[in-house]
Amino acid sequence: GDSVTQMEGPVTLSEEAFLTINCTYTATGYPSLFWYVQYPGEGLQLLLKATKADDKGSNKGFEATYRKETTSFHLEKGSVQVSDSAVYFCARSNSGNTPLVFGKGTRLSVIA
Amino acid sequence: GAVVSQHPSRVICKSGTSVKIECRSLDFQATTMFWYRQFPKQSLMLMATSNEGSKATYEQGVEKDKFLINHASLTLSTLTVTSAHPEDSSFYICSARDVAQIGQYFGPGTRLTVL
Numbered sequence: 001g002d003s004v005t006q007m008e009g010p011v012t013l014s015e016e017a018f019l020t021i022n023c024t025y026t027a028t029g030y031p032s033l034f035w036y037v038q039y040p041g042e043g044l045q046l047l048l049k050a051t052k053a054d055d056k057g058s059n060k061g062f063e064a065t066y067r068k069e070t071t072s073f074h075l076e077k078g079s080v081q082v083s084d085s086a087v088y089f090c091a092r093s094n095s096g097n098t099p100l101v102f103g104k105g106t107r108l109s110v111i112a
Numbered sequence: 113g114a115v116v117s118q119h120p121s122r123v124i125c126k127s128g129t130s131v132k133i134e135c136r137s138l139d140f141q142a143t144t145m146f147w148y149r150q151f152p153k154q155s156l157m158l159m160a161t162s163n164e165g166s167k168a169t170y171e172q173g174v175e176k177d178k179f180l181i182n183h184a185s186l187t188l189s190t191l192t193v194t195s196a197h198p199e200d201s202s203f204y205i206c207s208a209r210d211v212a213q214i215g216q217y218f219g220p221g222t223r224l225t226v227l
């Protein structure tokens with residue numbers, strides 16, 4: 001079935017370090033791909049999305065490119081801040097009213 | 113745009129009582145809403161898919177009679193945890209899909225604590 005695999009955390013980085021969180025998906029159909037962020041004690045917020053191959057989603061300095069050839073959607077940020085500390089979820093969705101399929105989440109801690 | 117609210121944000125109840133959680137799409141119509149449960153430091157577990165005007169579709173292992181879902185309008189879905197027990201304590205999150213867009217928009221979650 002459809003699934004999403006993302007790197008296990010926790011990930012601890014110093015402020016201004018480069019961030020990569022890997023995400024791969026099963027290659028069934030033509031899914032849309034998403035990154036969601038969950039700050040402590042809050043619900044999920046959509047961070048960015050890409051709906052077709054080679055699309056690049058970007059927001060708040062984060063980027064992810066839909067790579068069909070490697071079935072990947074890795075999240076990157078050039079310089080993280082303490083305020084980026086959160087749990088990041090990669091997700092996929094097929095068309096219609098099917099629910100999102102989430103990865104297990106990656107906890108990021110950025111220290112000053 | 114695409115704001116989803118949940119009420120209450122926190123609730124504490126006694127074992128054996130029922131608790132209702134509301135999920136509203138504030139500025140769009142949602143024909144489909146989803147209910148998730150999240151345990152501490154874990155990912156979201158889909159409980160059920162709620163379609164406006166029809167019965168919810170529950171995921172395997174989720175008790176229909178315990179977690180009652182009603183989607184009476186295009187902007188409101190409710191989850192009622194009946195005869196709650198301490199093991200039902202969790203973070204419950206709803207999401208709504210606007211059929212005109214891709215993706216889902218999440219509510220802020222409801223933390224349920226059953227004593």
